Amino acid sequence: KQEVTQIPAALSVPEGENLVLNCSFTDSAIYNLQWFRQDPGKGLTSLLLIQSSQREQTSGRLNASLDKSSGRSTLYIAASQPGDSATYLCAVTANDYKLSFGAGTTVTVRA
Amino acid sequence: DTAVSQTPKYLVTQMGNDKSIKCEQNLGHDTMYWYKQDSKKFLKIMFSYNNKELIINETVPNRFSPKSPDKAHLNLHINSLELGDSAVYFCASNHRGGELFFGEGSRLTVL
Numbered sequence: 001k002q003e004v005t006q007i008p009a010a011l012s013v014p015e016g017e018n019l020v021l022n023c024s025f026t027d028s029a030i031y032n033l034q035w036f037r038q039d040p041g042k043g044l045t046s047l048l049l050i051q052s053s054q055r056e057q058t059s060g061r062l063n064a065s066l067d068k069s070s071g072r073s074t075l076y077i078a079a080s081q082p083g084d085s086a087t088y089l090c091a092v093t094a095n096d097y098k099l100s101f102g103a104g105t106t107v108t109v110r111a
Numbered sequence: 112d113t114a115v116s117q118t119p120k121y122l123v124t125q126m127g128n129d130k131s132i133k134c135e136q137n138l139g140h141d142t143m144y145w146y147k148q149d150s151k152k153f154l155k156i157m158f159s160y161n162n163k164e165l166i167i168n169e170t171v172p173n174r175f176s177p178k179s180p181d182k183a184h185l186n187l188h189i190n191s192l193e194l195g196d197s198a199v200y201f202c203a204s205n206h207r208g209g210e211l212f213f214g215e216g217s218r219l220t221v222l
Contacts, residue, residue, distance in 0.1 A: 032208065036213075041216075043201060043213040043214055044211075046210050046211060049210050089154070093208045097142070098167070103151075103152070103153050
């Protein structure tokens with residue numbers, strides 16, 4: 001059974017600092033990995049999707065890396081802003097398309 | 112034009128009542144999901160339908176019954192509501208394990 005872990009559970013940084021969010025998974029036979037953002041009282045918004053054959057994906061200030069062999073993905077957010085405050089979740093899709101979510105990292109960016 | 116829409120957004124009801132939450136996606140996806148997010152914010156898969164057929168049915172009380180009239184709709188009916196059913200229920204959809212799109216959530220409060 002795939003287990004997805006996100007550490008730390010919460011993170012607080014001053015504005016302008018780079019954010020590093022970690023996601024680890026136990027079964028490296030994955031189809032893809034996605035990073036989501038959830039604002040309070042809202043649904044999840046997809047940020048980046050990395051296919052199993054890819055090593056990284058970039059969108060604006062966001063960069064996500066994937067190392068399947070070690071079962072890790074990292075989401076980097078450059079030059080953080082207060083608007084980046086949210087909960088970030090990673091989800092791993094298995095080859096049978098079954099999804100497993102991490103518990104999320106709640107980020108606070110202090111102005 | 113909302114990609115995944117669910118109604119109602121808020122639902123307050125008494126214990127023992129029966130209620131339904133509706134979900135529609137206009138993305139042409141073949142797979143739809145229901146997730147439950149509890150007070151600790153952990154996302155738990157409940158059901159998954161692929162082309163109107165049930166493919167995932169996690170350990171959920173049989174008071175919960177999903178219905179998919181067509182591949183663009185997945186409704187959730189809950190009988191005999193209990194206090195522990197209070198949560199936010201999210202509908203989501205994707206195609207062949209691809210990017211997952213979520214609705215805004217339906218917050219159910221059972222009194």
